[in-house]
Amino acid sequence: xxxxxxxxxxxxxxxxxxxxxxxxxxxxxxxxxxxxxxxxxxxxxxxxxxxxxxxxxxxxxxxxxxxxxxxxxxxxxxxxxxxxxxxxxxxxxxxxxxxxxxxxxxxxxxxxxxx
Amino acid sequence: xxxxxxxxxxxxxxxxxxxxxxxxxxxxxxxxxxxxxxxxxxxxxxxxxxxxxxxxxxxxxxxxxxxxxxxxxxxxxxxxxxxxxxxxxxxxxxxxxxxxxxxxxxxxxxxxxxxxxxxxxxxxxxxxxxxxxxxxxxxxxxxxxxxxxxxxxxxxxxxxxxxxxxxxxxxxxxxxxxxxxxxxxxxxxxxxxxxxxxxxxxxxxxxxxxxxxxxxxxxxxxxxxxxxxxxx
Numbered sequence: 001x002x003x004x005x006x007x008x009x010x011x012x013x014x015x016x017x018x019x020x021x022x023x024x025x026x027x028x029x030x031x032x033x034x035x036x037x038x039x040x041x042x043x044x045x046x047x048x049x050x051x052x053x054x055x056x057x058x059x060x061x062x063x064x065x066x067x068x069x070x071x072x073x074x075x076x077x078x079x080x081x082x083x084x085x086x087x088x089x090x091x092x093x094x095x096x097x098x099x100x101x102x103x104x105x106x107x108x109x110x111x112x113x114x115x
Numbered sequence: 116x117x118x119x120x121x122x123x124x125x126x127x128x129x130x131x132x133x134x135x136x137x138x139x140x141x142x143x144x145x146x147x148x149x150x151x152x153x154x155x156x157x158x159x160x161x162x163x164x165x166x167x168x169x170x171x172x173x174x175x176x177x178x179x180x181x182x183x184x185x186x187x188x189x190x191x192x193x194x195x196x197x198x199x200x201x202x203x204x205x206x207x208x209x210x211x212x213x214x215x216x217x218x219x220x221x222x223x224x225x226x227x228x229x230x231x232x233x234x235x236x237x238x239x240x241x242x243x244x245x246x247x248x249x250x251x252x253x254x255x256x257x258x259x260x261x262x263x264x265x266x267x268x269x270x271x272x273x274x275x276x277x278x279x280x281x282x283x284x285x286x287x288x289x290x291x292x293x294x295x296x297x298x299x300x301x302x303x304x305x306x307x308x309x310x311x312x313x314x315x316x317x318x319x320x321x322x323x324x325x326x327x328x329x330x331x332x333x334x335x336x337x338x339x340x341x342x343x344x345x346x347x
Contacts, residue, residue, distance in 0.1 A: 035330075038338065098175065099175050102175030103175060106175070
């Protein structure tokens with residue numbers, strides 16, 4: 001891994017962390033999501049600080065270069081994030097649907113009772 | 116509205132307990148107002164409350180304990196209650212201690228009173244109390260205040276706390292909120308109470324949920340709450 005890449009990874013983690021803190025202060029981020037992004041930032045930070053560790057892992061797994069390993073890790077995180085979001089969206093859609101159905105039916109019953 | 120004090124009774128699938136719990140309040144503790152918040156139960160909870168003419172806020176969808184309590188808080192704010200108490204719908208809380216908590220709130224001008232099982236009694240070293248100890252330690256680490264029973268759901272909030280809790284999105288009635296409130300210089304005190312065992316039905320905390328819960332709460336107390344904007 002080149003020093004420039006390490007430096008970039010380091011800066012990106014720091015800035016993402018600061019941005020996350022800002023969003024948190026403005027109450028715009030859920031606490032549970034923060035855990036995920038926090039772990040992500042720590043992993044990127046560790047990779048930028050310990051390139052030897054990354055090289056060891058790269059050899060064990062059989063990836064050709066450390067850079068590719070870094071990409072793999074990031075893609076993996078995004079993959080998990082995407083999957084978790086899918087679950088969350090599905091739950092939101094079901095809840096919304098259920099809410100609409102219940103609300104409409106109850107409104108009908110209330111109105112017919114008040115007539 | 117007949118009283119300054121509102122009991123918020125969040126209920127999710129509590130058909131086995133809810134009638135006993137609410138009738139106990141109506142018959143024996145009529146000095147307190149109450150509201151049942153049905154959190155989208157899929158059992159007979161809603162029907163029972165309607166049949167017995169209970170004061171009911173009825174959610175068509177399940178939002179979780181945080182959402183249910185928040186609804187009660189919004190109701191309290193609109194009606195202008197001076198004190199609000201979170202009272203569990205499973206019959207574990209003992210209404211005898213409510214007056215103690217209110218006197219303590221008035222005397223010490225506290226914003227939040229936690230009905231704690233361990234002010235004068237010692238906590239057992241049972242495995243179930245391990246979580247409580249860990250959370251208490253996290254709170255002490257970040258706020259220097261010792262909370263003996265941080266997971267107690269029996270809490271009394273004054274109007275200042277009601278306004279904060281009903282207004283903002285991320286607040287929930289969990290131990291990490293206690294840590295945050297202490298850091299905002301709100302007065303949090305504990306009052307000795309005793310609680311009864313759950314009457315019927317099952318609690319939602321099994322092993323997997325407990326570990327997830329502990330992880331979230333400890334992470335929230337130790338890291339997130341440092342950065343939150345301090346609300347005064």
